[in-house]
Amino acid sequence: MTRTSVVTGAASGIGKATKQLLEQRGERVIGADIRDAEVVADLSEPAGRAALVEEVRRLSGGSIDAVYAVAGLSTATVATVAVNFSGTVATLEGLRPLLLGSPAPRAVLVSSMAALMPSDEELVALLTAGDEQAALARAEILAKEPATTGRLIYASTKLALSRWVRRHASTSQWAGEGIPLNAVAPGVISTPMTADLIATDEGRVGLLKAVPMPLNGIAEPVVVAQALAWLGSVENTHLCGQIVYVDGGSDVVLRGDSVW
Numbered sequence: 001m002t003r004t005s006v007v008t009g010a011a012s013g014i015g016k017a018t019k020q021l022l023e024q025r026g027e028r029v030i031g032a033d034i035r036d037a038e039v040v041a042d043l044s045e046p047a048g049r050a051a052l053v054e055e056v057r058r059l060s061g062g063s064i065d066a067v068y069a070v071a072g073l074s075t076a077t078v079a080t081v082a083v084n085f086s087g088t089v090a091t092l093e094g095l096r097p098l099l100l101g102s103p104a105p106r107a108v109l110v111s112s113m114a115a116l117m118p119s120d121e122e123l124v125a126l127l128t129a130g131d132e133q134a135a136l137a138r139a140e141i142l143a144k145e146p147a148t149t150g151r152l153i154y155a156s157t158k159l160a161l162s163r164w165v166r167r168h169a170s171t172s173q174w175a176g177e178g179i180p181l182n183a184v185a186p187g188v189i190s191t192p193m194t195a196d197l198i199a200t201d202e203g204r205v206g207l208l209k210a211v212p213m214p215l216n217g218i219a220e221p222v223v224v225a226q227a228l229a230w231l232g233s234v235e236n237t238h239l240c241g242q243i244v245y246v247d248g249g250s251d252v253v254l255r256g257d258s259v260w
């Protein structure tokens, strides 16, 4: 049977590469994005999140095999909180019922190695508690100083996402239903999100100081797509709540022996 997958963020970068890869492998892929996709939906808003679920239900006939929640923003804005954390969780929770009819249901999201960077404890706590309104209000305060506190927003959303995966993967809703729930945490990937940062030698050197990638350096989006595709494949039966760093080594350089 042809697998049907949903990929958010399918219009660009890692999401686009994931959609292309899955299609090359013979899957049916329903792409979702705020633009240029089968399902056009704004994941920063509750209405857009609900529209995503309804449209996927309609296009799939009510059953899908895998969800790849890739859409994200990296700006020092409130929207980054709304899309990266709340939009991603709503995608996974909203589409979970459609996975239940699959013989091999899978769910994967894209976090980031940025989860290891300085973050705002209060914002992470509010996201972890599922209080979107309070989290957005906190982000509004942080965003007022884009060069300092604003920079904590992206890392905070990704830390909260990685934590969400760890906390939910083993529950009755996911593991209990036979759905492996996992994440990838990319290092620096060459996509429109990072294009300005890596356009110059100086930018690249500066970024790789913060995100050391001794193994093969900055990666193309297909590298992350391949890891995502495996996590969402029939072959993945027992990975549960793992954050797979596809980062050229930044995690081991930065954290060394502190995780095992």
Ligand SMILES: NC(=O)c1ccc[n+]([C@@H]2O[C@H](COP(=O)([O-])OP(=O)(O)OC[C@H]3O[C@@H](n4cnc5c(N)ncnc54)[C@H](O)[C@@H]3O)[C@@H](O)[C@H]2O)c1
Binding pocket: 008, 009, 010, 011, 012, 013, 014, 015, 032, 033, 034, 035, 041, 042, 043, 044, 070, 071, 072, 073, 074, 083, 110, 111, 112, 113, 114, 185, 186, 187, 188, 189, 190, 191, 192, 193, 194, 221
């Ligand atoms: N590029 C990197 O170095 C890198 C590193 C770590 C993690 N990531 C993560 O990978 C994911 C994909 O990023 P990318 O590098 O491919 O960036 P990208 O900008 O190329 O793609 C992101 C996609 O998300 C979509 N999107 C943004 N806001 C949306 C909204 N409100 N509703 C629906 N879709 C929306 C965009 O339209 C775009 O197509 C993101 O979650 C990002 O945080 C990227």
